[in-house]
Amino acid sequence: EAGVAQSPRYKIIEKRQSVAFWCNPISGHATLYWYQQILGQGPKLLIQFQNNGVVDDSQLPKDRFSAERLKGVDSTLKIQPAKLEDSAVYLCASSLVRLAGSTDTQYFGPGTRLTVL
Amino acid sequence: QKEVEQNSGPLSVPEGAIASLNCTYSDRGSQSFFWYRQYSGKSPELIMSIYSNGDKEDGRFTAQLNKASQYVSLLIRDSQPSDSATYLCAVNAGNMLTFGGGTRLMVKP
Numbered sequence: 001e002a003g004v005a006q007s008p009r010y011k012i013i014e015k016r017q018s019v020a021f022w023c024n025p026i027s028g029h030a031t032l033y034w035y036q037q038i039l040g041q042g043p044k045l046l047i048q049f050q051n052n053g054v055v056d057d058s059q060l061p062k063d064r065f066s067a068e069r070l071k072g073v074d075s076t077l078k079i080q081p082a083k084l085e086d087s088a089v090y091l092c093a094s095s096l097v098r099l100a101g102s103t104d105t106q107y108f109g110p111g112t113r114l115t116v117l
Numbered sequence: 118q119k120e121v122e123q124n125s126g127p128l129s130v131p132e133g134a135i136a137s138l139n140c141t142y143s144d145r146g147s148q149s150f151f152w153y154r155q156y157s158g159k160s161p162e163l164i165m166s167i168y169s170n171g172d173k174e175d176g177r178f179t180a181q182l183n184k185a186s187q188y189v190s191l192l193i194r195d196s197q198p199s200d201s202a203t204y205l206c207a208v209n210a211g212n213m214l215t216f217g218g219g220t221r222l223m224v225k226p
Contacts (some may be wrong), residue, residue, distance in 0.1 A: 033214075042121075042205050042216030043161065056213055091160055106214065108160035 002026065004109030006092050012115045018080035021112045025073070025094030031055075032069055033106060034077050035091040043091055049075065079114075087116045119144045121208050123217035131225055136193040138220050140206030143187070149209035150182055152191045155219065156202045165191060196224045 005024040013019050025032050031050050035043035046065065048055040051072035060067070064083070069075040079086055089111040095104040120143040130136045138152075149168050153161035167173045167180040167189070179192040189208075193200055203219040 040125075040218070042123075042207075042218045044216070045213055048213070105163050105166070108162070111160050 004092055004094055004107055006090075006109040006112055008112055009110060010113050010115075012117065013082055014117050015084055016081040018078065019082055019114065020076050020078045021090050021092075021114075023075045023077070023092030023109060025075075025092070026107055029094035029096055029107075030072070031095045031097060031104070032075050033093040033095075034067055034075070035093065037089045037091055037111070039088070046077070082114075082116045084116050087114055089113050119147075119208070119210060119213070119215050121206055121215050121217035123204075123206050123220045125218055126221040127223050128220055129223045129225060130196050132196060132198060134196050134224075136196045136200065136222055136224070138191040138193075138204050138206075138222065140189045140191075140208075140217055141187055142189070142206075142208045142215075144208065144210040144215075145184075145187065147184075147187075147208045147210040150180070150189045151207040151209070151214070152178075152180060152189075153205040153207060153216075154202045155205055161205055193222075196222075198224050198226050200224050 033048050034046045037043040046060045047057040047067045049069040052069050067077045091111045092109040093106040095106045122141045152165040154164050155161045165180040167182045173180045177194045181190045201224045203221045205219045206217040
């Protein structure tokens with residue numbers, strides 16, 4: 001079974017530029033998550049999708065971050081414009097069903113390491 | 118703000134010893150508890166999950182949960198150098214999985 005795919009693996013941009021990340025979850029997984037992991041910290045949930053609907057985006061900085069999951073499969077996360085403090089690894093994860101009240105395992109992709117100069 | 122706290126370490130243990138990793142959480146409504154292992158430069162991978170009070174054993178790993186004390190722990194028996202990694206505690210309450218900052222474990226040969 002193929003795992004969660006992400007691209008690109010690495011990205012270096014200058015501040016105020018825009019960037020987009022792509023994620024393809026495990027086939028059949030209804031729930032998709034984007035996390036931000038700053039060096040030395042644990043992952044922080046940015047947004048959670050159930051199929052193509054947003055379940056939770058309370059920690060997404062909506063003035064600069066946006067995400068979509070068209071057709072309930074692939075997802076893209078965009079930052080526009082980027083700030084220095086956005087330098088982090090962006091992790092995508094997926095699980096079979098909605099996380100709330102469930103014991104479903106989240107499977108993580110390899111992540112995209114973003115450096116903002 | 119739901120919080121999950123871990124000692125950042127590093128926790129250094131000799132090969133063959135027991136490593137004990139601890140985690141506390143603030144939300145009493147938390148229902149599910151997970152331990153993830155993260156090697157440097159890699160993504161987290163699930164190693165243990167626990168949902169009820171008590172111990173749960175899987176090979177060399179034992180997870181312990183005490184909801185009254187809001188405390189979760191992970192014991193690694195017969196620690197190996199390959200166990201050297203950052204261990205992330207994660208807690209599910211409601212819609213969100215909240216991670217602690219992780220404890221870095223170093224197993225010395």
